[in-house]
Amino acid sequence: MELVELTTKQDITKAFAVVNELRANLDLNKYSELVTEAMERDNYHMFGMMEEEEIVAVAGFKPAVSLYYGRLVWIEDLVVTNEKRNYGYGEMMLHFVEQWAAQNKYDHVALSSGMAQSHAHKFYEEKMDYEKTGYVFLKKNV
Structure with a gap:
């Protein structure tokens, strides 16, 4: 296994199949456009966990500063392919983001998770020791 930063158009395209399992609402063109922007x-960073030549997990995150959290790394995307779930890849990816945050002098790592993702919530809270601190509210089409 190897963890690599995905920076080129080719890398980003190669990661689409994995990210699309989480972001099924995006087609390749919209996904590529949003990642590039x-x-x-x-300062969005995307990393892929490689098993041989195949990407099996992706983490996308960006550093930020907020009055609530202070200096933090916000995880936008964290996904492991269906075939590779429960093999520890999600845990490895989260640990990597936490290490990246610490090395770059960020105090917190935060993320949001969809209401229906109870299996993910259990993973974050029970296995990874993340704390549920609130809800995310969204207003569309403003």
Whole structure:
């Protein structure tokens, strides 16, 4: 296994099949457009866990500063392919993001998770020791 930063258009395209398992609402063009813009504007980082030549997990995150959290790394995307879940890849990816945050002097790692993702909530809270601190509210089409 190898963890690599996905920075090129080819890397980003290669990760689409994995990310699409989490973000099924995106087609390849919209996904590529959003990843590229997030990298340019928000310092978004995308890493892939490689097993041989195949990406089996992806983490996408960006550093931020907020009055609530202070200096934090916000995880936008964390997904492991269906075939590779329960093999420890999610745990490895989260530990990597936490190490990246610490090395870059960020105090917190935060993420949101969909209401229906109870298996993910259990993973974050029970296995990874994340604390549920609130809800995320969204208003569309503003």
